[in-house]
Amino acid sequence: MLRMFSNVQAGMLLAVLCASSVFCIGIVGCGGESSFPQRPISLICPWSAGGGTDRVARQLAVGMESELGVPVNVINATGGGGVTGHTRGAQARADGYTLTVITVELSMLHWRDLTSLTYRDFAPLKLLNRDAAALFVRDDGRFRTLDDLESAIADSPTAIKASGTAFGGVWHLALAGWLDSRGLPADAATWISINGAGPSIQELLAGGIDVLCCSLPEAEAVVAGGQVRCLGVMSEERIAGFESVPTFREQQHAWSLAGWRGLAAPRDTPVDRLEVLTEAIDRVTATAAFRDFMASSGFDLSLEGPEEFRETLGRQDELFGAILTRDAFRAVSGEHFGPLMFPAVLGLALLVVFAVVIREIRRESAVDATSEPVAGTGTGTEFNAPWRAAAVAASVAGYGLLSESLGFLITACLMLIVLMLALGVTRRVALATAVVASLMTYQLFGVLLRVPLPRGFWEW
Amino acid sequence: MGETILVAAEQTLFDPMIWMIVVATAFYGVFLGAMPGLTATMGVALFVPLTFWLDPLPALAGIVTMVACAIFAGDIPTTLVRMPGTPASAAYANDAYALSRRGEAGRTLGVMLWSSVMGGMFGAVVLMLVGNRLAELAGWFSVAEYFWLYLIGLSCAVIVGGSSLSRSLLGLLIGLLLSTVGLSAVHSQARFTLGYPELFQGISFIPAMIGLFGLSEVLRAAASQSSVRPKIFATGGAILGPAVRLFAKRLGPWMRSSLLGAAVGILPGAGADIASWVAGAVSKRRSRNPEKYGHGSTECIADACAANSASLAGAWIPALVFGIPGDSITAIVIGVLYMKNLKPGPEIFETQGSLVMSLYLVFILANLVLIPVGLIAIRAGGWVMRIPRNVLLPLITLMCIVGAYAVSGSPFDIALMGLFGLVGLVCERWKVSIGAMVLGMILGGPLEERFVQTLSGSSGSPWGFVERPVAAGLALLCLAIWIGVGWSGYRDRQRGEKSISR
Numbered sequence: 001m002l003r004m005f006s007n008v009q010a011g012m013l014l015a016v017l018c019a020s021s022v023f024c025i026g027i028v029g030c031g032g033e034s035s036f037p038q039r040p041i042s043l044i045c046p047w048s049a050g051g052g053t054d055r056v057a058r059q060l061a062v063g064m065e066s067e068l069g070v071p072v073n074v075i076n077a078t079g080g081g082g083v084t085g086h087t088r089g090a091q092a093r094a095d096g097y098t099l100t101v102i103t104v105e106l107s108m109l110h111w112r113d114l115t116s117l118t119y120r121d122f123a124p125l126k127l128l129n130r131d132a133a134a135l136f137v138r139d140d141g142r143f144r145t146l147d148d149l150e151s152a153i154a155d156s157p158t159a160i161k162a163s164g165t166a167f168g169g170v171w172h173l174a175l176a177g178w179l180d181s182r183g184l185p186a187d188a189a190t191w192i193s194i195n196g197a198g199p200s201i202q203e204l205l206a207g208g209i210d211v212l213c214c215s216l217p218e219a220e221a222v223v224a225g226g227q228v229r230c231l232g233v234m235s236e237e238r239i240a241g242f243e244s245v246p247t248f249r250e251q252q253h254a255w256s257l258a259g260w261r262g263l264a265a266p267r268d269t270p271v272d273r274l275e276v277l278t279e280a281i282d283r284v285t286a287t288a289a290f291r292d293f294m295a296s297s298g299f300d301l302s303l304e305g306p307e308e309f310r311e312t313l314g315r316q317d318e319l320f321g322a323i324l325t326r327d328a329f330r331a332v333s334g335e336h337f338g339p340l341m342f343p344a345v346l347g348l349a350l351l352v353v354f355a356v357v358i359r360e361i362r363r364e365s366a367v368d369a370t371s372e373p374v375a376g377t378g379t380g381t382e383f384n385a386p387w388r389a390a391a392v393a394a395s396v397a398g399y400g401l402l403s404e405s406l407g408f409l410i411t412a413c414l415m416l417i418v419l420m421l422a423l424g425v426t427r428r429v430a431l432a433t434a435v436v437a438s439l440m441t442y443q444l445f446g447v448l449l450r451v452p453l454p455r456g457f458w459e460w
Numbered sequence: 461m462g463e464t465i466l467v468a469a470e471q472t473l474f475d476p477m478i479w480m481i482v483v484a485t486a487f488y489g490v491f492l493g494a495m496p497g498l499t500a501t502m503g504v505a506l507f508v509p510l511t512f513w514l515d516p517l518p519a520l521a522g523i524v525t526m527v528a529c530a531i532f533a534g535d536i537p538t539t540l541v542r543m544p545g546t547p548a549s550a551a552y553a554n555d556a557y558a559l560s561r562r563g564e565a566g567r568t569l570g571v572m573l574w575s576s577v578m579g580g581m582f583g584a585v586v587l588m589l590v591g592n593r594l595a596e597l598a599g600w601f602s603v604a605e606y607f608w609l610y611l612i613g614l615s616c617a618v619i620v621g622g623s624s625l626s627r628s629l630l631g632l633l634i635g636l637l638l639s640t641v642g643l644s645a646v647h648s649q650a651r652f653t654l655g656y657p658e659l660f661q662g663i664s665f666i667p668a669m670i671g672l673f674g675l676s677e678v679l680r681a682a683a684s685q686s687s688v689r690p691k692i693f694a695t696g697g698a699i700l701g702p703a704v705r706l707f708a709k710r711l712g713p714w715m716r717s718s719l720l721g722a723a724v725g726i727l728p729g730a731g732a733d734i735a736s737w738v739a740g741a742v743s744k745r746r747s748r749n750p751e752k753y754g755h756g757s758t759e760c761i762a763d764a765c766a767a768n769s770a771s772l773a774g775a776w777i778p779a780l781v782f783g784i785p786g787d788s789i790t791a792i793v794i795g796v797l798y799m800k801n802l803k804p805g806p807e808i809f810e811t812q813g814s815l816v817m818s819l820y821l822v823f824i825l826a827n828l829v830l831i832p833v834g835l836i837a838i839r840a841g842g843w844v845m846r847i848p849r850n851v852l853l854p855l856i857t858l859m860c861i862v863g864a865y866a867v868s869g870s871p872f873d874i875a876l877m878g879l880f881g882l883v884g885l886v887c888e889r890w891k892v893s894i895g896a897m898v899l900g901m902i903l904g905g906p907l908e909e910r911f912v913q914t915l916s917g918s919s920g921s922p923w924g925f926v927e928r929p930v931a932a933g934l935a936l937l938c939l940a941i942w943i944g945v946g947w948s949g950y951r952d953r954q955r956g957e958k959s960i961s962r
Contacts, residue, residue, distance in 0.1 A: 042869075075868065075869050076868060077868050077869075077870070083660050084658060084660055114650075158919070161917060190916065190917075190919075192603075192913050192916055192917055193909070193912070193913065193916070194909075194913065198803060198807065199803070199805075202805075202806075202807060203602060203603065206600070206601070206602045207602070208602040208603060208917065339651050340651065342640060342908045342911060342912070343637060343640040343651065343652075346633055346636050346637050346640065347637065349633055350630070350633040350634065350637060353626055353629045353630045353633055354630060356626045357626050357627055357630050357890075357892070360624065360626060360627075361890060382684050383680075383683050383684060383889065384683070384684060384685060385682070385683055385684070385685040386683050388682040388683055388685060389679040389680070389682045389683035389885065391682070392675075392678055392679050392682050392853065392854075392857055393679065393878060393881070393882060395854070395857060396675070396857065396860075396861060396874065396877070396878040396881070397875075397878060399861050399874065400861075400871050400874040400875055400878065403865075403871065403874075404871055412858055415854075415857075415858065416854050416855070416858060419853075419854040419857065420850065420851060420854050423682065423850040423853065423854065424850055425848070425850045425851055429851065430851075433851055433855070434854075437855055437858065438858075441858065441859075441862060445862055445866070452865065452866055452869035453862065453865070453866075454865065454869075454871070
């Protein structure tokens with residue numbers, strides 16, 4: 001159909017395309033770096049979209065956008081229990097255009113030898129909130145106070161099962177640390193590794209575990225419903241909104257532990273840019289919208305400026321270091337069912353099945369070889385031009401290699417032209433389609449939907 | 461309950477955003493379905509990066525609508541050029557083409573459209589009736605029961621899906637092994653990461669999915685060059701009228717086929733394509749003129765179309781209730797739900813009651829929208845098929861790349877997507893089941909998690925797996941399934957040996 005274009009039409013089309021591409025690039029802008037910020041800021045969230053940290057990040061992004069006058073894009077760099085996102089945030093170019101929502105795991109991961117990253121790799125900007133840990137049990141009268149629970153655990157070690165997060169997560173530490181502070185072994189309660197508070201609550205209700213350790217807002221619904229009882233919260237003072245819940249300290253248990261979230265930039269970010277960012281964040285966190293959001297989400301707002309936040313981070317690091325390097329906890333970390341057990345079973349099964357399949361394929365090809373001239377029912381076009389598939393694969397690889405330096409527009413356009421020519425499209429159609437498609441994709445995804453696209457030297 | 465319905469209706473029907481998404485994805489779905497070689501699953505995989513920037517309901521509405529429309533639109537090239545637009549249309553390709561040759565292309569497509577809409581509606585009703593009930597039951601389940609449930613789901617997928625048991629099993633095991641990359645939910649040590657921090661949390665699901673379902677199809681289409689220009693039949697005459705009259709005469713078979721379709725949809729690993737084969741076969745056995753089947757039987761088409769559309773909603777049942785996908789599309793949906801922090805499971809019916817209710821409405825809405833959009837698609841005839849493939853394939857390649865990159869903005873994901881594209885191509889070549897592999901990748905994590913949790917709960921004794929009565933029952937069921945498979949395999953072999961010796 002496209003072949004019907006006459007030369008004149010095609011020429012006009014190209015002219016329009018060139019004009020529109022110049023226009024688009026003009027919108028994107030490539031001005032000098034006289035003032036900060038000039039271009040979109042990326043806000044890295046180490047946790048997945050929809051979770052608590054992500055919601056805080058997105059709320060913050062909206063506020064910062066209006067304060068700074070540039071788009072602030074949230075990128076969910078999940079993985080490694082927080083390792084991936086924190087690493088990416090710390091290693092990003094220290095120009096103030098990449099910020100990270102750092103979470104309590106930053107104080108824990110390096111003590112567990114999961115990364116070498118510490119809080120010292122960041123320039124802290126603002127502490128946003130703290131979530132104190134709390135202990136919950138089924139409200140069946142078995143445990144009424146912390147002391148009841150403590151003596152039950154002391155009487156029959158490992159009989160009490162607890163959960164609230166994965167093994168070695170912040171809530172696990174909270175429980176183990178409490179036991180340790182009471183002179184009990186840190187693994188006196190058996191920790192079942194369940195990912196997240198939600199499933200742990202279900203397990204508590206189904207009778208699979210006896211104790212739940214997580215933050216107050218996470219278990220609010222079942223506590224209000226009367227099925228679950230909160231024995232105490234591990235904070236210095238009672239939590240706003242949960243005034244009926246006593247603290248550990250009130251019950252003569254000197255123990256407190258909380259998770260936290262904050263905002264940080266890479267360590268070597270220039271001071272003047274940090275100041276601009278800090279001011280903007282101060283204004284955002286002071287708005288009623290932000291405070292309402294935090295309150296309605298059940299996040300305990302706890303604001304600290306850069307200096308204070310840095311000290312808090314130092315203290316947190318020492319605290320978690322003390323817990324995690326203690327012999328008691330080292331013993332807990334030794335898991336009974338090693339990480340390679342399940343893959344080993346699968347690998348063995350795979351070998352067996354693979355052998356069977358290979359034999360099957362051999363037999364089939366033997367049958368095919370004898371009966372091919374007779375059958376001939378296939379269309380004969382399946383996999384008859386493997387080089388064309390290779391061209392597609394190569395274009396993907398080429399895009400992957402070039403896009404980070406050339407930027408999306410140029411790379412996409414080049415890739416489309418080369419691939420279409422390789423597949424036998426006429427030069428004119430290939431050129432026109434490539435230019436239109438890459439510009440449209442850029443506008444639709446990059447500008448309208450704010451999907452991250454690779455940015456090269458020229459920012460587009 | 462009544463209040464939830466009202467809230468749901470308000471969220472769905474009075475939200476212009478939903479309408480926009482539904483209409484837009486309807487056209488997108490029709491386009492994808494009508495292009496031979498582009499499947500509904502691929503459409504969903506390419507749509508996923510966009511769902512990142514949508515609220516959960518519009519995201520799910522988009523997927524539901526797109527799939528419903530794509531499965532119908534797959535019938536268009538099937539009828540006009542005997543090239544199944546999606547695998548779900550393959551079961552009646554011969555019938556449809558035979559009717560076209562008699563000049564009945566328009567009427568046939570009308571029957572397909574109406575049957576699809578009605579089948580889809582039936583499926584939605586089944587979803588509504590069964591979903592909540594099953595969720596109540598699931599509230600009793602602890603980790604041991606889930607372990608067996610996942611194992612049963614995986615077993616079904618291996619048995620029902622694919623042509624050969626051993627190759628489905630191979631696909632499944634590869635998928636399960638891939639799922640063990642990175643940190644597990646129960647260990648603090650990452651495995652098989654080869655030093656890439658990107659692999660710590662495991663293989664990123666969306667890029668892998670786009671590679672397996674999107675890029676691999678592009679690679680295959682590119683590698684299979686055909687110089688034959690197909691003749692495309694015209695669609696004229698009355699379309700919907702005769703279809704509705706036929707439908708009114710065949711209410712019984714419609715119920716039967718839709719129910720069959722929904723049941724096949726519920727089975728993990730079996731989706732629309734298997735539903736239409738099964739419904740076609742049953743329809744033939746029950747028909748008064750079975751000799752017509754395969755040579756232009758409208759009955760076969762009506763029944764199979766109803767079944768494949770009904771299976772779509774059926775597949776959502778295990779996906780929502782247990783997090784076990786009913787087909788490859790819901791496998792991706794589960795990934796989307798996790799991304800949106802909506803963990804599939806019995807709780808979702810309580811915590812997200814209005815969302816689930818809205819989802820039901822969306823299924824109805826999607827099928828209603830399919831009527832006008834489908835009519836337009838039929839009238840527009842085969843223009844989609846005239847778009848040169850060589851132009852389209854590079855564009856889809858670009859979409860695959862953009863989608864893979866969008867998830868976390870990392871070139872690593874592009875490489876991952878490319879790699880999985882090649883894996884998909886190789887698997888396709890040797891007929892190793894990609895569907896089973898994806899299921900393995902999704903359920904591998906939870907399966908291992910439940911396995912270790914159950915063991916650590918019982919201090920290492922395997923007794924923990926069958927301690928609770930429900931768990932023991934499920935274990936017996938699982939055992940029975942495999943004994944059944946082994947027995948029928950043994951019988952087949954005996955029969956085979958006999959026939960050879962004769």
